[in-house]
Amino acid sequence: MDAQIGTTLEEFDSRFDIELKLLLEGVYLTYQHDFRQYAVASLRRRIMQAMVQFDCKTVSQLQSRVLHEPEVFAKMLQYFTVQVSEMFRDPMYFKAIREQVVPVLKTYPSVKIWIAGCSTGEEVWSLAILLAEEGLLDNTLIYATDINADSLKTAETGIYSVDRIADFSTNYLQSGGRHSLSDYYTTGYGGAIFNRDLRKRMVFADHSLATDSVFSEVQFVSCRNVLIYFNPELQERAIGLFADSLVNRGFLGLGSKESLRFTRHADTFTEFARIEKIYQRVLR
Template sequence: MSEHIEDIEIQLLLDALYRHYHYDFRHYARASIKRRLLQARDKWGFDSISAIQSAVLHDETMLPQLLDFLTVQVSEMFRDPGYFRALREQVVPHLRTYPSLKVWVAGCSNGEELYSLAILFAEEGLAQRTIFYATDINPAALKAAQAGIYPMDRIRLFTENHQLSGGRSSLSDYYTANYDRAIFDKSLRERTVFSDHSLVTDAAFGEMHLISCRNVLIYFDRALQDRAVGLFGESLARGGFLGIGSKESLRFSNQAAAFAPFVREQKIYRRKSL
């Protein structure tokens, strides 16, 4: 099958997903979407992407499986420890000045970023004045984030990252080992609102003091990146902070003027007081 035909099939499938299920992947980076759809096609033994479209439209149980391919669920706790150290050492002193705090983890995936921030805020004495908002478009990911259960074989890496981030306690203080699983303490999410939210179609999400959305923008095309960054600007309190992924940048965004670099090397920005 020609690449041209595959590209047409992909566009038709994305249009169908939007029209029938209201999931909008039409402005995700096309190379990434194509790679993921080809993986789904091969795993399911279909002979074309059109076959995926037919299956998803006629069998709703296929939708969650397809969403798992199209949304990114790979992360780790305290990923890029320097980012969390910068939050701890340079952002937290500013956050301490507020009597109450709102933190949005956008694209929370299976919850690793949420629990990292919840632990950091607990160590810094800010947990009881903070409400966290954890959002994703994938219902299965939100369910996993709410459960807070991870394989024990990942805990060693999580622990190393936590220590490198300047952790003030032992990560083991926050989970219970149960055979091959680590179950994170319910207290870490007792002040968390889990919600379905799309950066593609939904509106601003409250007045936040910190938004952490890392390794999500790289999967969007330029127009959708601009929309998401604009949404973050609308959602942040004046002087609020935005953290993005190590391979991401606001430099070329049409919305860049609303932000000033705060910790440049860790991709932490501050909303300007306009």
């Protein structure tokens, strides 16, 4: 009996993975969004959640809805991508930017920063506040990109639930914030609305690390907790884009569980702030 169950589970897993590949191929051909090189284990979990959400018994049923109902695909983006963030997440990362990266950025006549996979924008607004406090924001342009249109809309508004503000404020102070986070937002109708003056230095745009190319030369790239959802091939592609976009001695920031070790681009960077996962591009 146990052997029969094991065989059944193996067959289920095999069929699931086949159907998952077909779904990803169909999404790419229909909508030009490429998730084919995302980490399979993570995708499995999220596609199973989507099947429950859309009342589909198989991935094939989900595929039919996604390919024939664009509104379903729009909702599916939250399952293809992970949209989890908070302001000043990993405060020591932002403290390292404030104390070690910003002094170097100040040596440039103007600065361009790329936040790749910006999700709903918490890191974008955090960095804008930090740069404003360091007197660098007016001289900086922040490119914030993601593939999820709904997330980009949220990011542009700079409006977040009031019940999240306490955690944001704690992170802000731990990151070396010079004032009170409340200096940068107003509240109303259950939301905290961040200062529109910060928004003036931001450009939000759709960009896929899987299919798109470099669009600007920048001094700093921050792409945190995105690469962990890619397979090795796509990780290499993304890091290559960052390397190509960075000026000599430009900076790359990654998530706490991400690293350039064992990638073919490892020699392209040196460790600048090892614990905080900030790297510096070597001279070309």
